[in-house]
Amino acid sequence: MDPIVEHLADGIARGQLRSLAKAITLVESKLPEHNQLAGQLLEKLLPFTGNALRIGITGVPGVGKSTFIEAFGLHLIERGHKVAVLAVDPSSQITGGSILGDKTRMELLSRETNAYIRPSPAGETLGGVARKTREAMLICEAYGFDVVLVETVGVGQSEVTVAQMVDFFLLLQLPNAGDELQGIKKGVMELADGIIINKADGDNQPKAQLARAQIVNALHILSPRSPNWQVPVLLASGLAKQGIDAVWDMLGKYRSAMMESGEFQEKRSCQVVDWMWSMLMDEVKDMFVQNRNVASLLPGLREAVHHGVTTPGMAVKRLIEAYRRPLL
Ligand code: GDP
Numbered sequence: 001m002d003p004i005v006e007h008l009a010d011g012i013a014r015g016q017l018r019s020l021a022k023a024i025t026l027v028e029s030k031l032p033e034h035n036q037l038a039g040q041l042l043e044k045l046l047p048f049t050g051n052a053l054r055i056g057i058t059g060v061p062g063v064g065k066s067t068f069i070e071a072f073g074l075h076l077i078e079r080g081h082k083v084a085v086l087a088v089d090p091s092s093q094i095t096g097g098s099i100l101g102d103k104t105r106m107e108l109l110s111r112e113t114n115a116y117i118r119p120s121p122a123g124e125t126l127g128g129v130a131r132k133t134r135e136a137m138l139i140c141e142a143y144g145f146d147v148v149l150v151e152t153v154g155v156g157q158s159e160v161t162v163a164q165m166v167d168f169f170l171l172l173q174l175p176n177a178g179d180e181l182q183g184i185k186k187g188v189m190e191l192a193d194g195i196i197i198n199k200a201d202g203d204n205q206p207k208a209q210l211a212r213a214q215i216v217n218a219l220h221i222l223s224p225r226s227p228n229w230q231v232p233v234l235l236a237s238g239l240a241k242q243g244i245d246a247v248w249d250m251l252g253k254y255r256s257a258m259m260e261s262g263e264f265q266e267k268r269s270c271q272v273v274d275w276m277w278s279m280l281m282d283e284v285k286d287m288f289v290q291n292r293n294v295a296s297l298l299p300g301l302r303e304a305v306h307h308g309v310t311t312p313g314m315a316v317k318r319l320i321e322a323y324r325r326p327l328l
Helices: 003-013 017-028 032-048 065-078 091-095 126-143 158-163 180-184 202-220 244-261 263-290 292-306 312-324
Strands: 053-058 083-088 115-117 147-152 168-173 194-197 233-235
Touching (some): 003 032, 003 126, 053 158, 053 244, 065 244, 083 126, 083 158, 126 147, 126 158, 126 263, 168 244, 194 202, 194 244, 202 233, 263 292
Parallel strands (some): 053 147, 053 168, 083 147, 194 233
C-alpha cells in the first residue's frame, strides 16, 4: 500500500481534521494517479464506514436549507453527535454558477469541532459529483461522523441522485399552500421520506398549517415507498429553531422501523450495487469511445446521423463492429 494512503488512513483513524480534508481532496482530484490512491484509501477505510445516519436534504433555493441545516446540526452537536455536511450541486454545469456554494453559509456550525462542512465538488457532471460525494461520505463515516447530511437543490436529476445515496430523504417546503412552483416538484415528493414545511414561524403559521394539510392530502394519492413508513409532514422553523427536535425524533422512528423490517440494510445494499453498475457503465462508455477503431469512425457517423443520412441504429451497429475488430 502506498505510504500516502497509510498516512491518511492513520490520520483519519486518529481523528485528524487535516487528514480528513486531504483525503476528500484526493477523492475529488481529476489526476489518474490520485484516483488510484483514492481507490486504495477507500478500500482501506471501508470496514470503518456505514455507521452514520445518511440524510439527504432538498428544497428550492430560498426555502431555508442552510439556515435549517445549521440549526439542526447545532442541535445534534449539543446532543453529542458529530455532523458532516456535504453537498451535491451540479448547477455550475447548467448555469455556469453554483446555487449552493456561493454564499457564506452555516458560519456557526462551521466553527464547531464536531462539525465538518464540505462544499460540492466543482466542475463535474452530475455523475462525477455524485461519485465524489458518496466517497466523501464514506471518508466522513470512517472519521467518526455519525450523521451525514447531503444537501442538494432541484437541478435536473440531482435530487434523484442524492435520494439514491442516503437512508432518509428530507424535503423542505415553503409555507405557500398551492404554490404552482412547488406543484411542479411532485416528482420530488415521491422521493421524500419526510417533508418539512419550513419557515413555519410568526405570521407564516396559518399558511404553514394549510400547506401541511394540502401536502398530506397530496401524499394520499402517491403509493407509499415502504409498507412500514408513512411520510410525516412536520412544521419547523430553522430561523426560530422550532420543531427541530421533532425532526430528529422522526429520523429516530424511521431508523427503528426500517431496521426492524430489514429495509434499512436492504436499501443500502441495493444502493451500493446500483452504484457499482453506474460506475461500470461510465467506465465502459469511456473505454468504448476511446477505442481507436471507434474513435476514428465516430465523428463521421455522428455527422451522418445528424443529417439524417444514417439511422442511429445503423451507426451503433457499425461502431460495435468496429470495436470488436482488431485495433487499427
Ligand atoms: P437556502 O437557499 O435554501 O439555503 O435558504 P437560506 O437558508 O439561505 O434562507 C433563505 C432566506 O430565508 C434567508 O433570508 C433566511 O434568513 C430566510 N429563512 C431561512 N429560514 C427561515 C425560517 O425558518 N423562517 C423565516 N421566516 N425565514 C427563514
